[in-house]
Amino acid sequence: MKDQKYIFIDIDGTLFHQSVGIPQTAKSAIEIAHKHGHQLFICTGRPLQEVDETFRQLPFKGIIASSGSIIEVDNEILQVHTIDEADAKQMIASIEAMQISYKVDTPNFCFMDPFVFDNFKTMLLHELSCDEDEVLAYMERTGMVLLDQMTSDDMKEITNITVFSDDVKSLEVIQANYTEQYHIVKQVMPNLSLHTLEINQKDISKAHAIAYILETYKANQKDTIAFGDSMNDVEMISYCAIGVAMGNAHEHVKSISNYITNDVCENGLANAFINLNLI
Template sequence: MKYIFIDIDGTLIGSFDHHIPESTTKAITKAKQNGHRIFLCTGRPLSQADMFKSDLFDGIICSAGCYAEINNEVLFERILSNEDMNRIINTLDAYGINYILEGKIGNYYLEKGRETFMELFKHYDANMKWEDIIQNLGLFDMELMAKDVIYKITYYTCDKELINKVKNELSDSFQMVYTDRGEGNMVEVEIMYNDCNKAEGIKQVINHFGATLDDTIAFGDSMNDYEMIQECSIGVAMGNACDELKEVADYVTTHVLEDGIYNAFEKLELI
């Protein structure tokens, strides 16, 4: 039996329409029939990943390794303390950065950041409306955050110098994870505790099942997949993955929309 961990954006799906390619669904179904366990392992918070939970998957790791659940029960979670959350927020405020607080129930934003988010997301789709962003990011007004817990904080920017400034302020306790898509492209920067990543989340899950890293396979496309691609027994980078991930992967499959998961499952004799 193999324990297979699949990222969502750029790996399970390839676009904002949240459509899982038919070949991917077929591959996962066959692999489960062959006795393998399949898990989602995403940077999305649970509030954004919930829509993908189904009988195809045996559990889910969210918030880039800060949260996991098996059979709808919380296996572990790493919540930002109020003190640490305020430290991050104060730093971002000082640089005029608009951010999203990612929680279990929802994601939260300040109304003043709306215009900035609109401008940045035009890099993805010039016709995108605010309602599309609200839906894609699961956004709520900050006033609704009181009953939630926060796992990580995300901001978007095209300014690489700004990323370095924030990193210099916070790197003693927090990591800034992002994928460089090239000059002028929007970057999504995830801020979380230094000891949080997808590989650590995977270790918690396999310990729960009494397995080891020797039994694991990971699939990803971006830099928040880096540790799991390195540490799992087999790390697979999608054909559309960033170059840094391809360099450390054991195998590079085809593009997510070109049967990437199915081709890799076949190659690895999972199906």
């Protein structure tokens, strides 16, 4: 058996691409790495319910979801970090007053305003290659629903809030107002042609969740490898002993990585597994 590594893999842009899904080479690499005794974890900005069977059928030990707010190992949720209810209400009121679109994630649902809902529906129509009724059924099945379905109980379970806009200055105002209280990541969603702010509880990130897993399993940081492409991967790329950027990664992610592999659609994950002697 190879020396056991703890491997943390982002989904979108790293393991998965909208045009091809999960490359077969990536699936095979993950299967072989698991057989070699490595512990593999998904580490994604997606809410937990959007990590569906497409990903769960692969031999992942656990899932870090909502950019570190939720940790699941062996199908058991170990940690959930939520935003204070009063703070969440105040932030949402401020976002709505600025007429900016947003979504809020909880452990069970992703509540979207109509603009975000329609954009995700359009994206999924392309990604799933099926008709609108099937996409709407998929969205309901994975907890993607309209904001008007959110209850007072849901408001107590918000793990993160994401705002979407093509007006960068408006997002900068929100970021300036809340950056001292929350962990905020600014990104671009190219498939939606929108700028976003991903807002989590202060000090909660993918790296924080990885540290918790290492402590739980008495594992060593020197045995960690992270794979990512986006700005919400920066902390984990920096934290892990080896940080791998995909060829399609944001330039800043590449600049802080130890190793740059090929694009996700060009066998990037599998090639990195081979070159790092994981398989």
